[in-house]
Amino acid sequence: MGVQKVDVAVVGTGPGGYVAAIRCAQLGLTVAAVEDDRPGGVCLNWGCIPTKALLRNAEVVGLFQRAEEFGITAGPWEADYAHAIQRSRRVADRMAKGVDFLFRKNKITLVPGVGSLKARNVVEVKGAGGIETVEAKSVILATGSEPRSIPGVAIDEKRVISSNGAVRSESRPASLAVVGAGAVGMEFSDVYSAYGTRVTVLEALPRALPLEDEEVSTLMARLFGRRDITVRTGVKVQKVTPGSDGVLVEIEAEGKAERIEVEQVLMAVGRAARLRGLGLEALGVVTDRGFVTVSPTMETSVPGIYAVGDMAGRQLLAHKASAEGVVAAEAIAGRAPRPVDYGNVPSCTYCRPQVASIGLSEAKAAGGGRQVAVGKFPFTANGKAVALGDTEGFLKIVADKGTGEILGVHIVGAEATEIIHEFAVGRTLEATLEEFMHTIHAHPTLSEAALEATLAALGHAIHI
Amino acid sequence: MITKVLMPKLSEAMETGKVIQWLKNEGDAVKDGDAIAEIETDKANVEIEAFGSGVLRKIVAGPGAQTPVGELIGVIADPSEDIAGALASGGSVAAAAGEGQGPAPDAPAGPAAASPLPAAETYTSTPATTDVVPVSPAPAPEDSQPLAEAPAAPAAAGRIKASPLAKKIAAQSGVDLRLVQGSGPGGRIVRRDVEGATAAGPGAAAPGAAPTRPTFSIPPRAEAEFEDVALTPMRAVIAKRLPQSKGPVPHFYVTSEVAMDRAATLRADLNALEGSAKVSFTDMIVKACALALLRYPRVNASFQGQSIRVHHRAHIGIAVALDDGLITPVLRDCDAKPLLQIAREVRDLAERARAGRLRAPEISGATFSISNLGMFDVEEFSAIINPPEGGILAVGSILEKPVVVDGALAVGHRMKLTISCDHRVTDGAYAARFLQDAKRLLEEPLRLLV
Secondary structure, eight states: OOEEEEEEEEEOOSTTHHHHHHHHHHTTOOEEEEESSOTTHHHHHHSHHHHHHHHHHHHHHHHHHTGGGGTOOOOSOOOOHHHHHHHHHHHHHHHHHHHHHHHHHTTOEEEESEEEEEETTEEEEEETTEEEEEEEEEEEEOOOEEEOOOTTOOOOSSSEEOHHHHTTOSOOOSEEEEEOOSHHHHHHHHHHHHTTOEEEEEESSSSSSTTSOHHHHHHHHHHHHHTTOEEEESEEEEEEEEOSSOEEEEEEETTEEEEEEESEEEEOSOEEEOOTTSOHHHHTOOEETTEEOOOTTSBOSSTTEEEOGGGGOSSOOHHHHHHHHHHHHHHHTTOOOOOOOGGGOOEEEOSSSEEEEEEOOHHHHHGGGOOEEEEEEEGGGOHHHHHHTOOOOEEEEEEETTTOBEEEEEEEETTHHHHTHHHHHHHHTTOBHHHHHTSOOOSSOTTHHHHHHHHHHHTOOSOO | OOEEEEOOOOSTTOOEEEEEEESSOTTOEEOTTOEEEEEEOSSOEEEEEOSSOEEEEEEOSOTTOEEETTOEEEEEEOTTSOOHHHHHHOSTTTOOOSSSOOSOOOOOSOGGGGSOOOOTTOOOOOOOOOSSOOOOSSOOOOOOOSOTTOTTOOSOOSOOOBOHHHHHHHHHHTOOGGGOOOOSGGGOBOHHHHHOOOSOOSSOOOOOOOOOOOOOOOOOOOSSSOOOOOOOHHHHHHHHHHHHHHTTSOEEEEEEEEEOHHHHHHHHHHHHSTTSOOOOHHHHHHHHHHHHHHHOGGGSEEEOSSOEEEOSSOOEEEOEEETTEEEOOEETTTTTSOHHHHHHHHHHHHHHHHTTOEEGGGGSOOSEEEEEOGGGTOSOOOOOOOTTOOEEEEEEEEEEEEEEETTEEEEEEEEEEEEEEETTTOOHHHHHHHHHHHHHHHHSGGGGTO
16 A cells, blocks of 8 residues: 655546546646546547547448449449448557557556545555555545436446446447437447448437537437437437346326337436545535536635536536646646636537537527527538538527627537637637628638628628 | 737726836737736826737837726737838727728827717726737728717727627627627627726725724914915816715615624634735625625615516625725625635735735726725715615725613624615615615624635
8 A cells, every 4th residue: 555645636537537637637636537547538538539439430320321323333342330330449549559558658647447436635545556655735626427227227338328337338229219319429320320220319318419509409309300310309208228238217298108129228317426435525525416516727615626527517628628627737837727617618529410500599599589690501502512412500609789899609500610600719719790700711721601690690691 | 929918998987097117028929818018097106917929029108107998008919020011000999990991090189089988877888908919910891780879989099809799788788899898718808898887996905904093183384375286197086986876876874783892702703813815894794795785685786777688697796985086996796705714815905005016907897886984983874876786885984882781781893784786676675675684794794704
């Protein structure tokens, strides 16, 4: 049993923890990082990164299916799902090694094992080789989150799987019910369906991607429908009964009971913070509805203990976690960091077509009597999109009528998740419609839709 | 780089300020952010910070000198730089732009003339401002800024670092950006700076403390029949500002009585904890209001003429009584801060308010205010809203009263809360629901901790 003394102990090395650790090291602090899995957390190993690899596979399969449209005769071809999973593992491995490298470069000590707080400045780590103790002046907690289920349904990762099981399994069911039409549900539906699984998406709320703008939800449900993915909204899942060769899902839709039989069920109803066993209660760390309460500088109710990422609530997104990690590190180092602007966090879903948004939906922006100007441009009128053969979707800007402030932007379409950042930067700089209007956008690009939607909001779009 | 240190405009009504003392001497090295001087404004004494690094080359306004807002009071520059130009050009208002203009024309009497109080229906206030305005050695001519709607703005100035949105809002609300302190990167003026509310407000009083019995004596009869007392700067501001609120802002009032027995028990328990910050009833009321404001944001809103700004942060102004007047330091993000942190910060703000050591950003930007006269045996009272805020909560004493509990008479501790709201942004039933929530939070005070 050893004792290490450092300036900062970071518990969890996902995109919140590892970024916080590196930023601390950059600011001259000594850092120990505790990890019970592999460096990189869920994001690099089991979430964002491997699923993006799988979605790329799905996209390639989609192009093969459309080969004729491009005048290409492909002959007999096969899409091997096991291979897609293997490829996604290689991608994840490479990214996780990258974190290892960055830790070595920044002289961050990796302490493998499960960390828990014994005092406000003591982290005990239970590892394979025994117990280690890390004494730190400050502690940054970044233990992330794990998939949730619905009451009465256990995730066994065989019949009822979560994203954790889905990214690991090299086999794919012939039929799948996806519970939850958020980003995770929509992305896995896309992948499985591309490889031939019959997918039914069941969403309790009235629309798919319920956190997005209504127009986005409506279009995505329609586009998925066209690809034979059944998206059912306003559906209550009452009971899930795993059997020997399938799962019986009992639902209630429009007041009527129904039964759906599928080979597997994927639970994608959200994630819960991983707080158990951390020793928070004994130290009096305040939590609210399952997430740790933090100050604008990410400090918990106990001075010297910080929490970042999913466990600190708000948007459960890797990039939000990283931003919080930087704020926590700088606060510890005595810099006065600029707090995270939670109203300006881009939200991205990487299914086909992609969905990206920032700021308020049209309905929210117009709520409270504000006068808004809305500009919308369809990709069918965008030259690059037509040339790509990806004309589905639109770019919509919601602005304040009086000042031209960009209140929200909603994109459905190819590379939507890349286009959104123009608006993230613009909003950070407090640019208004006028500045976007005066910014020359290269032709032909998908980003031209941003310019056109701006002009539409100002009432003089050129190309529609 | 030459940085001119200008008399900051710390409130809407401030026209002149007095340097109490310089914290640096001529020739001292100064870092960006160092406190360099103490200024007595119409409301409070504040420290001003250097906005650039170098050496304090020249003190223009010595201690005791009344200086109009925006006028040059000192110059920071590198030791080798020629500061004659900066000294000649005076305040930023008169800072001549570009070459070939010859000697700068005389500065207008004071820039305050250029920023009149807002018209009756526009309460978008002039923000608290420039600790110090930076000016580059050869300021570029101002490019076409949308200042058309601010006709009183004098022409020509150094380049103003401001976001496009900040410029638009300033233009629409008649705010003079040259008098605004930027809080963005590198001192850039961003939206919140323009929107920042003016300092201090009506209502009154200080947080905390149980009622005590001061010694009671009647003063002897004076010789003179009456005397005329000169207005202190603070009294003058109060006299000027309050008709701007009570006149145009249609106030309405809602009162509710809160059982404080459990809050008192919890407070006693918290204060018995070793080493933790001592919690006052004011702190608990601040937290309860912050949480209730999240549920009823229309009470946390500002009327803006064409729209209503609904705030999603509870920046709460806490009125602190001073010997002659009051000041309202602002505790930011009360909705996100744990109670003990609020307790620590309120205590610190109140102490520094009484000592006249608040910093400029700490007296502006409130979205809602609380005035507690509980320590003066006040059953209830109504406070005057401090525009552009849309509400203020007046807190009375916690009094022992006969109450009916489960059908039997008992002794209870009761406190009356009266909210004043701007009827242009919200209505009675809504305010009543807010009050109901605040009451519930105080009656189930564990909610303030979770």
